[in-house]
Amino acid sequence: MSDLTPADAARAARALMPELRRDLEALVRIPSVSVPGIIDAPLIDAFEMTSRLFADAGVEVGRLDLPDTAPVVTGSIPAPPGAPTVLLYSHYDVVPAGDESLWNSPPFEPTERDGALYGRGVADTKSNILMHVGALRAWGGRPPVGIKICIEGYEEIGSGALTSYPVTDPALFDADVLVIGDMGSITPGVPTLTTGLRGMGNVTIEVRTLESGKHSGQYGGAAPDALLAVLQAIATLHDEHGDVTVEGLRRNEWPGTDQPEEDFRALGTVLDGMPLIGTGGLGSRVWSGPAITVIGIDVPSVDGAVNAVSPYARAVLNVRVHPEQDAKEAQAAVMEHLRAVRPFGIELEVSAGPTGNGFFAPSDGPAYAAARGAWADAWGADVMLAGSGGSIPIVSALSEALPRAEALLIGTSDGYANIHGPNERMLLSEFEHATAALADFLGRYADAAS
Incomplete structure (x- = not known):
C-alpha cells in the first residue's frame, strides 16, 4: 500500500504532464482509424502502444480477441486487502480525418496552439488513455484500489462483438465502479460528471x-x-x-442543473436571433x-x-x-x-x-461522493452533473454485466473540442486537471471504502 495521500497523488499527476504529453503525441501520430471488417497495422500499432503504456504503469496486461473486432487491451492490478476495484475504460481507435484541407495542421501530427493540442483523436479519446495511465503512474503503479482495464479499438464503429461480451464473462470486468474515460467538461473550466447518455x-x-x-x-x-x-x-x-x-x-425534466442557454448557443454555433426549438428546460430537450x-x-x-x-x-x-x-x-x-x-x-x-441503448447513472453512491470532491479540487470550481446526447455502446453493456457497479463518465475533452471534425483539439489545462482528479479520486474512493 502506498503512503501517498490523495492530494499527494494529484500533485504527482500534475508533475507527470511533460512525459504524459510526449506519450500522448506518440499515440496520436498513429492513424488508428477503425473501419468495419478491417483490422490494419495502425490499429494494431495503437493497441500495442496502449498495452505498453499500461504495462509500464503497473498493470498486468492481457489481450481479448473477439470475432471481427479489434483486440481489446485488458489487465489488472490486484486490490489491496479490503479495497474496492475500479475499471478504467477508453478506446484507442479514431474516426477518419476527413478533408485534410480543412485542418490548420496535419491531423496526425499533434500541434500545440494557444494552450491546446490539435490532432485527430487527441480529445476523442487518446488523451483519456493517458489520463488513466497518468493516474496509475502518480501512485507509482500501486494504487490503493484494485484496477481493471478495458481499452477497445472499435468504439467509433459500434464496438463490434465487445458489446455482447461482458455479460458472458463478467468476472473479466468485475469492479465496484466503472470509470468511463470518453467524456469531459461541458465548457472549459467547469468540472463535469456525466450521469446520462441518450x-x-x-x-x-x-x-x-x-x-x-x-x-x-x-x-x-x-x-x-x-x-x-x-x-x-x-x-x-x-x-x-x-x-x-x-x-x-x-x-422528463433533467434532475440536475441545466446547461446555461448562452453556453449551449455558443457551443452549437446557433446564429444570432435564431430561436431554439422545443419547450421546457434545456436538459429535458437534449439530455433526458x-x-x-x-x-x-x-x-x-x-x-x-x-x-x-x-x-x-x-x-x-x-x-x-x-x-x-x-x-x-x-x-x-x-x-x-x-x-x-x-x-x-x-x-x-x-x-x-x-x-x-442509453444509460443513466445514480449519483448518490460513495464513488460519486469521492469524485465530486476530487473534481472540484482539481478545477477549483463546483462540479456539474450533466447528460449527453451521444452514445457510448459499451457503457450499457458493462452496466448490464455489472448492475451493482457505480459508473463515472469523465474525461479530458470539453464542448469546444470539435471531436469528429477538423481541427480537433484538447486543452492541456483540462488534460492536467482530469488526470490529477482521477489520481485524487482513486485515493478518496479507497479511503471511503475502508
Whole structure:
C-alpha cells in the first residue's frame, strides 16, 4: 500500500504532464482509424502502444480477441486487502480525418496552439488513455484500489462483438465502479460528471409512387408526389414548438442543473436571433428527452431542377432516446407513428436501422461522493452533473454485466473540442486537471471504502 495521500497523488499527476504529453503525441501520430471488417497495422500499432503504456504503469496486461473486432487491451492490478476495484475504460481507435484541407495542421501530427493540442483523436479519446495511465503512474503503479482495464479499438464503429461480451464473462470486468474515460467538461473550466447518455435508433422512410417523374404542369396536383408524402410524414413528428409528438417516447425534466442557454448557443454555433426549438428546460430537450433529426434525405437537387413530380423519395431519421428507455421500444414507436400517418392516403415503407441503448447513472453512491470532491479540487470550481446526447455502446453493456457497479463518465475533452471534425483539439489545462482528479479520486474512493 502506498503512503501517498490523495492530494499527494494529484500533485504527482500534475508533475507527470511533460512525459504524459510526449506519450500522448506518440499515440496520436498513429492513424488508428477503425473501419468495419478491417483490422490494419495502425490499429494494431495503437493497441500495442496502449498495452505498453499500461504495462509500464503497473498493470498486468492481457489481450481479448473477439470475432471481427479489434483486440481489446485488458489487465489488472490486484486490490489491496479490503479495497474496492475500479475499471478504467477508453478506446484507442479514431474516426477518419476527413478533408485534410480543412485542418490548420496535419491531423496526425499533434500541434500545440494557444494552450491546446490539435490532432485527430487527441480529445476523442487518446488523451483519456493517458489520463488513466497518468493516474496509475502518480501512485507509482500501486494504487490503493484494485484496477481493471478495458481499452477497445472499435468504439467509433459500434464496438463490434465487445458489446455482447461482458455479460458472458463478467468476472473479466468485475469492479465496484466503472470509470468511463470518453467524456469531459461541458465548457472549459467547469468540472463535469456525466450521469446520462441518450440512446439512439435510426428509422428509414421510403416510398415510390410513380414509375418515373412526370411533368408537374400536366400531372402536378393529382399525381401522387413521393417527396411531398415523405415531407408530410416528417412534419407530423413535431408540434408547432418543435417538441416531439410521437406517443410512447419518454421524457422528463433533467434532475440536475441545466446547461446555461448562452453556453449551449455558443457551443452549437446557433446564429444570432435564431430561436431554439422545443419547450421546457434545456436538459429535458437534449439530455433526458427524445429528439428526432432528419440526417439524410434523397431529393432532387436545386441545381439542375426540372419541373417534375417526384416518383420516389427516401429519408433517414435519427431518434435520440431517454437514457432509461429501451431504444428498440422507442424506435418501434416512431415506426408505428409513421406507418399510421398515410399522407394523402399513401402507405410508406418504414424500416428499422441500428439501435443502441442509453444509460443513466445514480449519483448518490460513495464513488460519486469521492469524485465530486476530487473534481472540484482539481478545477477549483463546483462540479456539474450533466447528460449527453451521444452514445457510448459499451457503457450499457458493462452496466448490464455489472448492475451493482457505480459508473463515472469523465474525461479530458470539453464542448469546444470539435471531436469528429477538423481541427480537433484538447486543452492541456483540462488534460492536467482530469488526470490529477482521477489520481485524487482513486485515493478518496479507497479511503471511503475502508
